[in-house]
Amino acid sequence: MLPASQNIIMKINHIISSLITVGVLAVGLTACTTEKEGHNASEAELAAQAKVSRADAEKIALNRVPGGTIKEAELEKEKGKLIWSFDIATPGTRDITEVNVDAMTGAVVDVSKETVAEQEKEKKAEAKGKKEKEDEDEKEDKK
DSSP states (O other): OOOHHHHHHHHHHHHHHHHHHHHHHHHHHHHHHHHHHHHHHHHHHHHHOOOOOOHHHHHHHHHSSOEEEEEEEEEETTEEEEEEEEEEEEESOHHHHEEEETTTTTTTEEEEEHHHHHHHHHHHHHHHHHHHHHHHHHHHHHH
């Protein structure tokens, strides 16, 4: 049996080791949470940079597609420009008109039609890209 003083020293060492382990885990979990919030923050940062509101950009886009209905909208950087991108459905057709509005000036940057086949291809590419991004994030979380 160990003398009382050695027993106390061992208990103190055990407590210190446990506290250090808990501290390291807490810092690691906080870093993971901060990184994930950073992805959302970039969307918020883009919105903060935009000088044209979503509502104004929607009106501009809908003027290019009379009678259309917005199906999807997103704020993104494309070719170095901050743009509002709208997918607009038109009555009587299954095609989608994509209208890109410059989020800084309100100018229409691009208008293009997408057939049903092109829409499906784009959705598959986006889903694949999203899956790859999720896999990357999962790998980072495991590190």
